[in-house]
Amino acid sequence: MNVEKQAQDEKYNPYEHRKVEKPNSDIRSTANIIKASLGSGLLAGPLAFAQAGWGIGIIGTVIIGIICGHCIHILVKTSRGCCVVEKKPSLGYAETCKYAFKNGPKCVQKFANAASVFAEFSLLSTYVGVCCIYTVLIADSVKQLVDRYYSSTILPVEYYCLIFLIPLCILCQIKYLKWLAIFSLMANVLLVATYVICLYYIFGDTITFDDKKAVGNPARYPAFISTVIFAMEGIGVVMPVENVMKKPKHFLGFPSVLVVAMSAIVFLYGTLGLFGYFRYGDVLRGSITLNLPIDDWPAVCAKIFIALSIFLTYPPPVLRGYRHLY
Template sequence: MSATVDSSSTAPLLGGPPSTRRRRTAGKATSAQTLGNIVVSIVGTGVLGLPYAFRVAGWLAGSLGVAVAGVSTFFCMLLLIQCRDGLEGHDDEETGDATHIQSYGDLGAKAFGTTGRYLTEFLVLISQAGGSVAYLVFIGQNLSSLFTNTSRSIIPPSIFIFLLLLPLELALSFIRSLSSIAPFSAFADACNVLAMAIVIKEDFQLFDRFSLERGAFNGTWGLPFAGGVAVFCFEGFSMTLALEASMADRRKFRWVLLLAFITITLVYISFGIFGYLAYGDETKDIITLNLPNDWSAITVKVGLCVALAFTFPIMMHPIYEIVEMKLTSIRWFQKVRCNAYGERLSLQGARMLVLLIVAIIASCIPGFGTFISLVGSTLCSLLSFVLPATFHLLLMGSNLKLWQRAVDYLVLLVGLAFACYGTYDALSDHIKGS
């Protein structure tokens, strides 16, 4: 789950009433630009947890989990595009105006009315919050790993979260223009690539320790855990419609998306296999924690932490907007606000409260790998599989062939089963670990 800065990504949840939304205009992005935007919107810090997922599932089972997650996510993204293409060819039955689908919430509204919009946007919001929590957990654990005594951290991650990260993010929450923070998003992506390169370099230095006998299948039920991590790594559904609309030639989007998914899937599988084969049962839930505390590893860890600390406000921005929009619509808030200054002060207080809640949750997370598997199995699974299949059945049902309906029902049922078992598996793993 990666933070991106785009005019369309800053408020994918905030469709607003139909009368106030702009009509979708033709995009200008080339195929190469769209390919880059897809990669940036999907690849994030979750990739650094893949080797641990392969340790839990086994290198072959983990590879299958990543491949299945990639194929399924690609297929369900196409379902969203088909839904929009089908709806935009007809006028709205209630207003008589041409139908324009700009966000995931718009599809939810078309499928289930206002309740569908709220449910879809709520799931996207909570998923975004889960990504924000993962950022803090990642930063806290990496900073904690820099201060070790006999291979054990002497400063717990929660100290860094509350005494370093929280004050910084509280200060950054006063910045309402994302343009001033946008360069750090590119810096964070560059650090992710650099971290992966250094990890792979360290892996190959341990090439003599590689052994395919480490475990191809480490238990049948390790596959859902790896699948949850993989789904988290592929999560970028709130950007699907915006990315497709941004292209100058939208007909090429499916091929660009296919190329992006093939590339990302192969990179994910290779990174997970090499990391697990290098460290085996010693593989940690964030692979950078396996790196020795030499200058190159420390530089990568600090660089990642700094970049993610400054892109954290971008991850939080949709959450801020949702909270502020809902708050200003409440009658008692409209009565208690005295003037524009009082309103700004109240909204800033709401931002600070949300930040505190996110920091408290992050400080209670025992493991990065277990957490992203839980988020991937529940929220990301619902957003990536269950809702797209449901929307496709409801919105395109009359035009679907029997085999298309069967595939949609299969995706829907498997997605629900995966969400239920993945949640149970991640929570039971946490209980055993505690």
């Protein structure tokens, strides 16, 4: 049974029955989508371009951005259709999977519950890993600065992870995306500031193009693709954001929250990846901030900004694990 066809036939309007305690504006929703999708992975863009070549990098970034946006569009549209069919005001990620199978062809209807469990398990596994990576990135950034300016205090990175555990747990007690949107907006500002500082160092010296490849080694394309997807993918936060919007119809369409957010993500990632590769070539490290001089105050600010940005980004992945927010 086609969900979209049923959705058109039904008169049930999920938006009229949707009651949100703390609704989000379009701007806050856009900030949440951008910050959830474009985090520390932005700074790995130059390395990704070095692996694929600048020509393949540009084309690949645009294509992957379109695919990610299209997948989000399909998810939200299907969820809305399932809401109409099941007469529910909103559905989460796992619930959308369940009802899509339930109202799909007869051969897959029996897998509805299994699809829901698999979606929950996949989200949990994904964001447990993401939260672990974020904790290490924050600790590494702070450790690099402390080791440089307070050399008498040398601690293992594990100690810094423990130090940041308490403030991270406190920050994660915020359970409304409307309030978290403020932190997401601050994180976006810090991320853009880091982006500008990186461009400052990129264009602060002569850029040579002679040794830069337009097409890289095809064996490195999978690494490029995985890096770009890591930087752009934020599918787990899509349904929580759409479900608590003040005007959920504005999430899709043109212009819309999705179009604006994905356009900004592709632009920021593509420009930093391209020019970062042109500036540093094949000597790039995992994050472009690690290529910046440690003694210049703008570079120090960039390292502090990215640590704060990741810190403020931490709660949304945690909240995606709570079904009641979906």
